[in-house]
Amino acid sequence: MALVRKDLRLELRTRETIVAMVLFAIVMLAILQFGFGTRDDDLTRFVGGLMWVTLAFTAVLGVGRSYVAEREQRVLDGLLVAPVPRTVMLTAKAIAIFLYMTVVEIVVIPLVGIFFVKGPYWDAIGWIAIAAVLANICIALSGTLFSGLALFTRARDLILPVLFLPALVPVVIAGAGATHAVAGGPHDMSEWRGYCLFLLAYAILFALVSVATYDAVFDD
Amino acid sequence: MTPSSTTDGPDRIPGQRAAVIWGVIATILVVVSTIGVFLVAPEDADQGIIQRIFYFHVAIAIASLVAFAVACVAGIIYLRTRSVRWDDVGEASIRIGLLFSVLVVITGSIWAKASWGTWWVWSDPRLVTYLIVVLIYAAYFVLRSSAEDDRKMRYSAIYAIAGFASVPLSFYSVRVAESFVHPVVFTSGGANMPGTMLWWFVVSQVAMIALFIALLEVDLLGRRSERALRRLAMRLESA
Amino acid sequence: MITARGLVHAYGERRAVDGVDLDLAPGERVALAGPNGAGKSTLLRVVATLLRPQSGTLALMGEQLPGGTRAARQAIGYLAHDPLVYLDLTARQNLELYGDLYGVDDRDARIDDLLDRVGLLGRAEDTVRTFSRGMAQRLALARMLLHRPRLLLLDEPHASLDARGAALLDEELLAATSDGRAAVIVTHEVERVARVADRLVVLRAGRVVLDEPTAGLDPMAVRRRYEEVAG
Numbered sequence: 001m002a003l004v005r006k007d008l009r010l011e012l013r014t015r016e017t018i019v020a021m022v023l024f025a026i027v028m029l030a031i032l033q034f035g036f037g038t039r040d041d042d043l044t045r046f047v048g049g050l051m052w053v054t055l056a057f058t059a060v061l062g063v064g065r066s067y068v069a070e071r072e073q074r075v076l077d078g079l080l081v082a083p084v085p086r087t088v089m090l091t092a093k094a095i096a097i098f099l100y101m102t103v104v105e106i107v108v109i110p111l112v113g114i115f116f117v118k119g120p121y122w123d124a125i126g127w128i129a130i131a132a133v134l135a136n137i138c139i140a141l142s143g144t145l146f147s148g149l150a151l152f153t154r155a156r157d158l159i160l161p162v163l164f165l166p167a168l169v170p171v172v173i174a175g176a177g178a179t180h181a182v183a184g185g186p187h188d189m190s191e192w193r194g195y196c197l198f199l200l201a202y203a204i205l206f207a208l209v210s211v212a213t214y215d216a217v218f219d220d
Numbered sequence: 221m222t223p224s225s226t227t228d229g230p231d232r233i234p235g236q237r238a239a240v241i242w243g244v245i246a247t248i249l250v251v252v253s254t255i256g257v258f259l260v261a262p263e264d265a266d267q268g269i270i271q272r273i274f275y276f277h278v279a280i281a282i283a284s285l286v287a288f289a290v291a292c293v294a295g296i297i298y299l300r301t302r303s304v305r306w307d308d309v310g311e312a313s314i315r316i317g318l319l320f321s322v323l324v325v326i327t328g329s330i331w332a333k334a335s336w337g338t339w340w341v342w343s344d345p346r347l348v349t350y351l352i353v354v355l356i357y358a359a360y361f362v363l364r365s366s367a368e369d370d371r372k373m374r375y376s377a378i379y380a381i382a383g384f385a386s387v388p389l390s391f392y393s394v395r396v397a398e399s400f401v402h403p404v405v406f407t408s409g410g411a412n413m414p415g416t417m418l419w420w421f422v423v424s425q426v427a428m429i430a431l432f433i434a435l436l437e438v439d440l441l442g443r444r445s446e447r448a449l450r451r452l453a454m455r456l457e458s459a
Numbered sequence: 460m461i462t463a464r465g466l467v468h469a470y471g472e473r474r475a476v477d478g479v480d481l482d483l484a485p486g487e488r489v490a491l492a493g494p495n496g497a498g499k500s501t502l503l504r505v506v507a508t509l510l511r512p513q514s515g516t517l518a519l520m521g522e523q524l525p526g527g528t529r530a531a532r533q534a535i536g537y538l539a540h541d542p543l544v545y546l547d548l549t550a551r552q553n554l555e556l557y558g559d560l561y562g563v564d565d566r567d568a569r570i571d572d573l574l575d576r577v578g579l580l581g582r583a584e585d586t587v588r589t590f591s592r593g594m595a596q597r598l599a600l601a602r603m604l605l606h607r608p609r610l611l612l613l614d615e616p617h618a619s620l621d622a623r624g625a626a627l628l629d630e631e632l633l634a635a636t637s638d639g640r641a642a643v644i645v646t647h648e649v650e651r652v653a654r655v656a657d658r659l660v661v662l663r664a665g666r667v668v669l670d671e672p673t674a675g676l677d678p679m680a681v682r683r684r685y686e687e688v689a690g
Binding site: 142149154155156159167169173174194195198201202206208209216217219 | 296299352355356359362363366367371374375377378379381382383385386388389390392393394396397
């Protein structure tokens, strides 16, 4: 908990990561919107894809920032000599990533919803939000692992997306699917439920991977 | 030290015999299954000769999953023992598994061309999944090449474990998506295969797994020889 | 407090630490010296549990590693070239973080006491980014002492501490004998450290080439002894 509070204190003071993430997400959405064609087209069919591709890239950006303070200010050794199990350290990082993604989504999802959602607005947003929370757990667990692996590699800024994006493909598919299921007017709840269950399975599987591997990431 | 002392005892490379035996077994099985698949197994009523690619396509796919599973287990053992041997097993398995996955994509693409008229079908879950699998394991080598020594081996082991978790997730995510778009694309198929087809499929499957083991043994033998050679060179240098 | 046998740590083929035996009893303060690239810092990092030895055994505070790593870490105070504090947190926030990581019971009182001793109480609420190098290193000293470690591992401490920090460190080290703490001080200024150390260990190419008591010797005599073996 002290580690999470430290990350949040740093973020509150510098506001480096979250502001950049939110801006990036909005710019990305705008680019995708223009890339897809004119504003007359009905993009509701693509809203899930647009949103989750954006969130995936935003996640890569945010996860890539997750050890910046430790690396640039060379603090990591200080944390590593402390009697804190590595699994606890990485879990704290995962919680921070989860919170950052949540903040981004609090901005992005309602914004996307205004333009694309058909039918009752808050209703659809609510269902999407539940899927987003599950997806954030997936992103946080796998992102923590891959950012830890990329931390001491050469060309780490390139390595992270190469490792992280393929693992995010299932999250994008399921997030987009769940969004699609409730965005276009009448909800298809069985479809939504299928995707959410899948996200839950992803989270559980990566939780197991995390338990098996987190201890070894910083074990030099 | 007399020169002859380097040729016996401690400097014999272990695993030569295993590599030869598995090489012979794999060769025989591959030849038998090729003959069986092309000359003995009955022709598929709908698809004709192109359906025969199925035996290799699916067998290689499953063999590549076996390879990735071996790499995952090797990763777990490496993290426990920190022994270079298990790093070797992990890397060699993933190299062969990646090669097999590329073959899966190629054979699948040929099959798609023959039966649907296009090289690539995004709505076919198998092809799309394998593309993701290829990407996941290609990244393994990018990671390996950007770290050194102990760190490289440790990161590789961790990634082999995480990658193997991603494989079933990719499979199911693509299939969950498919099931809502084309609910009938895949029944848990293959069960209605005629008996002889099934039999030849099993033979091809065993052949591919034997091929994996043979390639693995040869690869490991190569690494051991290289290490032995380097040790010898160092000894000569210091002598 | 340290029992090391045959420690080896290699970077690839190059063995930075090549079969080191080292014993340290409570109350001992050993100066660890050697030419550049002799493996001093690597050895210190191995003992600090930051690097895993590829072979050899290491026991700290009677705990065999790697099993007893966590208990050992609780007893280690590590001072590195870098202060190991976050530049964008205040001095107090940094110490609060470390206090929580080490589970220090009387955290806030302890922080006030240490900040006072390193002369940073007045700057406690300023971010470390505004500190001079010497001040940051004094904060690092407070960070190291926060959890009352019994084994101090110091990497070139006098190189980056200012006069005030150095005086405080010497005082802490000299007090160590009476309360059973031990220290390893990596240094290339042998005569400087000889004033607070009572034993000299010299490394060369990853191996121990000298290990003998220096208590009561004149610092310049220790320097000469060092130069004899270090070459």
